[in-house]
Amino acid sequence: MLQWIDRGEHCGARLLWCRKQEEADREVIALEVEVPLGQRTTVHPIERYEPIAFIFGDGIVPCAYPIRVGFPFELPHINLAVDQHPKSLCLFDLDPDEIRRILSPALLLERTKWWLCEAAYGRLHGPDQPLDPIFGGYAVPLLFLSPQAQHDGAALAGFRRADTADAPILVDLEDRMQHDQAENKGLTVLNLVTAPVSHGRIRSLPRTVGQLLEVYRDLGVDLLALLQERFRAWCVAGSYEAKFRKAGILIISTPLLREEGVIDGISRKAFAFGETMGDLAEATGVLGREGDGIGPLIGPPVSSEEALAQIQIDPATVYDAFDRKLAAVASGAEPTDEPMKVLLVGCGALGSQLALAAARSGHGQWTCVDPDHLLPHNLARHQLSPQYLGAPKVEGLAHSICGLLGDGSAVGHPTTIQDYLKYPSNGDSAELLIDTSASVPVSRELAANKHLKTPIVSAFLNPTGTDLVVMREGEERNTRLDHLEMDYYWHLVTNESLHNHLSVAGEFMPAGGCRHPSAVISQADVMRAAGEATNEIFGRDGLASGMVAIHASTGDIRATTRLAGNYYTECNVAGWTIAICARVLSSVQRARAEAEPNETGGIVVGAWDRRIRKGYLVALLDPPPDSVQSPTGFVRGAVGVFHELEAIGHATAQNLNYVGEWHTHPPKVQSTPSSDDRLLMQWIDDEVTMSDVPAIMLIGGEDGVRLCVGTTSENCVIGHSEATTKPNSVPDRGAA
């Protein structure tokens, strides 16, 4: 640094003096640093030229020490020092190793100038930055285990899990402490909350109770009186002997004022003392000793300054208990006192990891539904640890969530969702329903459930686990999971990069035999997907028409596609519910207009759910090139049909297939089926009869699009303001 200053490369500092401390192996360079202050009035008395001593030495990070008499050392971000020792500037919020990695003379000097300038204008401590605590400094950690333990007046106990000097001290409510912890390793904990004080610089740590009382006296707080009052209360409450005989820990919580009257943070520090709590109480004048006995003294307490000055204290840095608010703050989420009521269906690998990821961000009041128990092979990917083997998954998951967010944050129901929703009120209260069952039947059942009001979100992996799919129903459930499922399949067909999305993965048999195979998927993939799903569900809004999001990997590239859902018109015809995609209806109308005066047509692609007797008409295929189109008729060709259907089947793992035919009638002609149409219907029926599904024909005419189902006379016209069902009694429209 000297060489650099001497070279004149940097004109913001002038050498004042330098020396070497042989005994401490340190070198000190004092520079007059030119602080880049402008003409604005400063907030703090930092001068334009500040003498700063920089200390260098092996094994230490160089520090900057202001050496001007009158330097404002009460400013924030000044490092602690033992009393009477020089104080240095807190220049970096980094670990020493990180600092050493980047530090250079130029950076050290520029950072010092920056510190001084920002301190001068009162900007060093940002308005959104937490206030500095009253005491800083490295100390043994003290951990609050539950938020309730932090309240003033709570009866607390403490213990250590290990006997090492730096082992954290754990503090919780007395009645939550396990017996052996409280008795064998227990510490008496006293938590005092003082009146608020103004935010100021971090003070050096006191080493005795006497020094501690003095610090608070300077801040305007009579800590001695608080201690005396609390000890008195213990005595009055009775059963105090055990408390006073144990080693003590004093926790002092002080609200900090950022501006006059505005509390913005709490400084909490703990002090452990080697003596017992009774020794402290005796020093405050509340307790007296007679031989081996202890008891309260009568009359106003008279403290002993000498005794208080002799009680040594060791500082402990207090860590607040983890709770929902801390979870949200640490994750960058918005803290809330009214968490969303979430109903989680399916608590397997993805569901468990998603739930806990969301809980760690403070999200949700959880109801978990899953009938399964945790089995050994589940541990490859499940969030739960081996201690829950054999237990219902929901039990372990709820327990884990409560451990993070507090009692009552989650409940588990080890049952199927169908049984759970037999009671409509169970579904009514949910504000968000997440389906991670990875079960198409479950997803479709939920989709069909008319009692559920809140839009449902479904998240699942593709068979190889590399891709995540998240489907979110539209506003007021105007598009449902099964509709979105069809949109998803059609997107796989039309998007070449996703043609192998549903390729079959490897499987293994965890219990031998050929039953209940388990997919071969890495935990890394599940973990990634859980994170993506959590962000998708809790970090984004849905679309009014519903949405499908696909997070897919192509080689090394991870890309996300989001599709708006399509509306589906549902008709009940011939004992089947047929859902027709709006795209299909508009395609028929458009093709009719483009083909006039000829008829045109093609194949209808869709899906059937025989269990619930529901069909989905998802897309239309264009007329094959060998089709015959005329004003009086249409004959659908066959060229390329097989391969096209094969490709569709492959891309969708046979979820989409041939379901029927579509054609249009010429201008001014209604959609009423002709005799040719009825013959065609019979032909289709023959084709699909082995599939145990009805024939489907769509006819586009002047009156709209007619859906014909099976060879019965039932059909309906869609595409106008109302769908109507009427018997097929319309005469032939003319020769075909």
Add this chain to the structure above:
Amino acid sequence: MTKLTFFPLGNADTTLAELQDGRRILFDYADVATGEEGDKRCDLPKLLRDDMKQADLSSYAVVAYTHLDTDHCAGSSDFFWFEHATKYQGDDRYKIDTLWVPAAAITEEGLDDCARVIRQEARYRLKSGKGIKVFSRPERLKEWLKENGLTIESRKSCFVDAGQLVPEFSLDDDAVEFFVHSPHAKRTDDRGVVDRNGDSIMLQMRFVEEGHHTDLLITGDMPHECIGEIVDITRKKKNDDRLHWDVYHLPHHCSYKSIGPEKGENKTAPTDQVAWLCETAGEENGFIISASKPIPYKGSKEDEDVQPPHRQAANYYKEDVLADTRQFLVTMAEPSSTNPKPLVLLITRDGAVKDTSGGSSIAAGAAGVAPRAG
């Protein structure tokens, strides 16, 4: 952030302003260095070329000549692209989007070298009606316009008078505005004789950074009499704020004649108006820039020189105007007189601050974030 660079050119002036949007404005151009051993003046064309290359610019938004003394325009004909003659054009020359000149630069006769070239360029542009701003009342050049077949009305947009803001710049759009002080009315009457120093451009450059204003006074070679006139007029019109400064670019290379009539033994006594300008209108924590040779020591040979810089003038500024003498910056003495370098001031939200990083790209404010999390 706006950056101001004052070049070490001895008793000569060149100031470069880099605006927030990257445009460059040059006040005066004085390529006076000889390149001989011992000449510590900077190689101005090289520094400016390097700057323009780095900025990927081929033209200056504005080149303003406060007046046409050699120490304010030397070498211009070799550096700039001038529209009026092809021999001053070429790929290695930099264009001037708008040329600012005082009215005297149009009318003055008997010029030679670069001053003449600039005059010709100014006349050419004024005849063309574009790329020029003449600091004057238009009426001052009524005769000249008439002689050239032009009217005041047809060229009104090419003029800006004292007491006005240059219309092409605004704080909202450009983060800078220019308030014109000189030439003022008394100086723009047709007196028949050109007083270059008194007729030179003087203006207040006001910058805005995060809502805070910072003011720079550019004064050319203004003598105290003219400064006094300007102060009187400005105060009479209750425009005191327009003489406020955070940075005062001294007139006439720290000459005592810009402070008062008498040099003084050790300190020049100011006129009332200069005292008001320096001690009331200025910021005691501001910067005073003397574009000059180093201030001579008392009793030295340089101290006897009648030419500026004058020690007595410097003492006035240092002792009576500034709170800290170290805010008085001499271009040929920063960072040291043995190795002067261009002096850079940055306009920040706190005002004008000296850039002492030596051109270091270290972002000290950002050196506090660990690069990874996990």
